Each structure stands twice: as C-alpha cells, then as structure tokens.
Amino acid sequence: MTAFGSDAVAAPRPSAAPTDSTAAPAVVDAPAPAPVRSEAVARRAIPAFDALEDLPDHDEPPATADSPQVRAAWLERVRELLDTGDIVAARASLAEFHRRHPDADLPPDLRALLD
Secondary structure, X not given: OEOOEOOOOOXXXXXXXXXXXXXXXXXXXXXXXXOOOOXXXXXXXXXXXXXXXXXXXXXXXXXXXXXHHHHHHHHHHHHHHHHOOOHHHHHHHHHHHHHHOOOOOOOHHHHHHHO
C-alpha cells in the first residue's frame, strides 16, 4: 500500500529524448530583428502621446495652485464636506488651505471652522 492508498496509479514518466547523431545541427542563436511598429502601436505603448494632441493651440498655461479658480474650488470642496457631515475633514482641509494661503480672505460661513 502506498502513501496515496491502494487505488493510486503512478503516472508514466516521459522518456528521455533519443540521441540521434544524424539529427540536424542545432540552430545558432542570432539576434532577433528589430520589431516594426506602426503608429497605432506606438500610441498604445506611450499613453502620453495622445495627450500631446489634446493640448490647446494657445500658450496659456494651466491653472496653478495659486490661481483664484483653484482656491475657489478648494473652498467649495470644504463646503461639500460640511454638507455630507464630515466636519473633521472639512476643518482639516480648511486649516491646510489657510496654512498655504494665509492672506486669503475666508468666507464668513467657513471662518467659524478655524476657531
């Protein structure tokens, strides 16, 4: 009786490859030719390639963290956090806003969060 029980059957082992001296000689490894890639393949391989085509035609830079639009969006996000009841996150976000922009005028409805 084997460790696997009496019903276990041993799997046949593959036989070793015959050694035939008349077999063709082994092929010498040569460097593979460089792959030919189409433009479509290149676009899939480099995701930023498509982003270059989406750039505006004018030289206006994107909004920076100091732009009025970014500041307004940040304060709006603080209000959204308040609306969902996440006062701790709203306070933390407003404190970070005030730390980064100490001279910014805070709206009266948000000033109370810093007290």
